[in-house]
Amino acid sequence: MWAKDLVKWLSTPIVTVGGASLSVASLLKGLVLVFCLHFVAKWLGQIVQRWLQSRVTVTDYAATLIARWVKVGIWALGLFLIADFLGIKFSSLAFFVGALGVGIGFGLQTIVNNFISGLILLMERTMKVGDVVSVAGEIGKVVHIGARATLIETPRGSVIAIPNSQFINSAVTNWTLSGKSMRVHVPITVGGDADLRLVEETLLQIARSHPQVLPEPEPQVWLTKIGDTIGLELLVWVSDPLDGAKQVQSDLYRSILSAFKERGIPIRG
Incomplete structure (x- = not known):
């Protein structure tokens, strides 16, 4: 029943x-x-x-x-x-x-906007996993491109989810689009009475002796200011555009400080 x-x-x-x-x-x-x-x-x-x-x-x-x-x-x-x-x-x-x-x-307007932006990124191929990019005031390595957001790993070790629409509507710098190397700028100011040739030779010698500085393209020294003080900029290329760039810049500053003291080259702020 x-x-x-x-x-x-x-x-x-x-x-x-x-x-x-x-x-x-x-x-x-x-x-x-x-x-x-x-x-x-x-x-x-x-x-x-x-x-x-x-x-x-x-x-x-x-x-x-x-x-x-x-x-x-x-x-x-x-x-x-x-x-x-x-x-x-x-x-x-x-x-x-x-x-x-x-x-x-x-x-879901925002979600759809981000999804369509992800499709545009896919078709234009201006960014891929592994690239180092700067967007929305953040710089980091692309670890994942999702349907809604892209994950960026910063040098501090944190992972930030940035909506895909940011990469379409904002200015984005892709440091590794044309290759994995990056140019590092090291600005230096010395006294106006400094021997310019000695300064340039010292800077190039320091750059070439650093193990993480690439031999090609060769390091360069630019003259950026003349007057009571002389402004110069040491340009070197590194293979690691994220962590390596800051580390190389720090190492070069230490070596420059030591070498300039030994050779009597006056440093100005």
Whole structure:
């Protein structure tokens, strides 16, 4: 008797959605189908991502982004088929879906903006994982480019999530777009009576003796100011544009201070 009552309870409509009277049994079927859809979308997305990553011409970011779109498409198609299987008519939900779409449009405007910005970054290829960039007053190495934000690891060891729209709407400096090396500037001010040739020779000797300074391009010394004081700028290239640049600059200043004292070259502030 209880079995008949259970079957009757499961088959009794409890809610009407889109012109379809849904029972507990129908809702359970829908939940099972959604559960299966989740695994199917995840499985197919992983297959697409692995296949794309095996292609030399496709970057990891592009493969991940395309795989996400595949999963979104599978979810959209799957939910439509599940609704059709349950007898739900979308024409009956047109007004509700339209109102919901407008609300979501306003609420997700920023998210959509960041997502589209991520697509633009992908197509323009002006930035990739591993590049060192400056944006929004921060400098760091790109460790992940997501659908909404890009993760930047700063020299302090912190990771900052910067919305993708910042890379489209703001000025961005990519220190490693054309290569992994970076030019370091070391400004120096000496007294106006200093021997300029001795100063330049000393600076170049210090630069060439540093193990992290690249031999090519060669170090240079620029004359930036003349008068009561002489302003110069030592230019060197390093292979590590993030941590190495600051470390090399600090090392060069220490060596310059010591060498100038030994050779009697007056330093001015």
